[in-house]
Amino acid sequence: MMKTMTAALIFGVLALSPGVSLAEEAGHSLEEVVVEMANTPAEHAALARHFRAKAEQARSEAQRHEGMARAYGAGKLTQRQNLKRHCQGLAEKSTAMAVDYEALAKFHEEEANP
Numbered sequence: 001m002m003k004t005m006t007a008a009l010i011f012g013v014l015a016l017s018p019g020v021s022l023a024e025e026a027g028h029s030l031e032e033v034v035v036e037m038a039n040t041p042a043e044h045a046a047l048a049r050h051f052r053a054k055a056e057q058a059r060s061e062a063q064r065h066e067g068m069a070r071a072y073g074a075g076k077l078t079q080r081q082n083l084k085r086h087c088q089g090l091a092e093k094s095t096a097m098a099v100d101y102e103a104l105a106k107f108h109e110e111e112a113n114p
Contacts, residue, residue, distance in 0.1 A: 044112035048105045055101035062094035 031050075038044050069087035072080045 038108070038111070041112040041114070044108040048108035048112060051101045051105035051108065055098040055105065058094045058098035058101060062091045062098065065091035065094060 034043075035047060038047055065087045069084045069091060072084040072087060
């Protein structure tokens with residue numbers, strides 16, 4: 001419990017830190033900074049939860065686009081077919097992102113439990 005609280009505090013401080021804002025302006029995202037600084041099992045466990053949540057968001061986005069593709073697929077007009085393909089492409093990309101986020105989560109889970 002104490003490790004989780006410590007990790008949460010660290011990530012909270014980082015989020016509000018002017019140094020992180022400068023890092024973002026220099027082209028580094030907050031995620032990159034936090035990943036680079038993660039050393040403890042608790043920090044890696046927090047990152048694993050973060051990436052699992054992002055994977056779930058990506059899966060949800062894929063489902064949304066799959067539904068939109070089905071809705072556009074009912075018509076024969078060229079524009080509807082183009083929109084269907086567009087939505088299918090976004091769904092595929094979101095699904096691929098979910099797989100990547102799951103892989104990141106697995107890595108950080110393994111780092112959290114050496």
